[in-house]
Amino acid sequence: MISAALSTLLVLSASYAPAALGQTAANTTTSSSSTASTSSALGLASDLSSGCQAAAGGLLTSDFGACSNIVGLVSVIGASGSILTPLTNWVSGVCSATPCTTDTLKQANQTVSTGCSSDIQKNSVIAVALQTIVSNYNGARDMLCTQYTANSTFCVPSILGNIQTASGSNITINEIVSLVSGNVTPAGKAFANVPS
Numbered sequence: 001m002i003s004a005a006l007s008t009l010l011v012l013s014a015s016y017a018p019a020a021l022g023q024t025a026a027n028t029t030t031s032s033s034s035t036a037s038t039s040s041a042l043g044l045a046s047d048l049s050s051g052c053q054a055a056a057g058g059l060l061t062s063d064f065g066a067c068s069n070i071v072g073l074v075s076v077i078g079a080s081g082s083i084l085t086p087l088t089n090w091v092s093g094v095c096s097a098t099p100c101t102t103d104t105l106k107q108a109n110q111t112v113s114t115g116c117s118s119d120i121q122k123n124s125v126i127a128v129a130l131q132t133i134v135s136n137y138n139g140a141r142d143m144l145c146t147q148y149t150a151n152s153t154f155c156v157p158s159i160l161g162n163i164q165t166a167s168g169s170n171i172t173i174n175e176i177v178s179l180v181s182g183n184v185t186p187a188g189k190a191f192a193n194v195p196s
Helices: 002-020 032-045 050-060 063-068 070-077 084-096 102-115 117-121 125-135 137-144 155-167 173-181 186-192
Strands: none
Touching: 050 063, 050 070, 050 102, 050 117, 050 125, 063 070, 063 102, 063 137, 070 084, 084 137, 084 155, 102 117, 102 125, 102 137, 117 125, 125 137, 155 186, 173 186
16 A cells, blocks of 8 residues: 555656646656656546545645655655665655644645545545555655654665665665566665665
């Protein structure tokens, strides 16, 4: 479920971030890798009902979008190599933002429940994962914002950096999804060998 939630968050941020930032295709410049990411994200998002697409887009421009820094994921998705630097920047943004309030989370849950109800009933992976992301915001934020006391670095990017170094392979979005889903990759082998 975590890999589906991560994939959904990435897809939705790539799909709706240009609109949330008031950008159009004419004034947005992207690298070919971020264009490819956005194109595939738009393809996946097009499987959602128009109501669910509107709900997801609404989340990005809402208080939830600000406190969860969803738009900050665009640089992670568009990374042509390692995601470590953009991931660290995104995590820093999430953790420096004022946490979502209970009311903001209730509103976000209501937005998803209402806008994506038919998609959720059809067990759309994207819609169910979006609901999961919103419902589990507090736990995800707590995990992402955990820091080492010795040097105040964020644990998740640091661990992924160690895995990247040990495996000799860039940590990419595909590597993250593979790690979470249990596929064996060089990074997965390096992760398995991290001492306790």
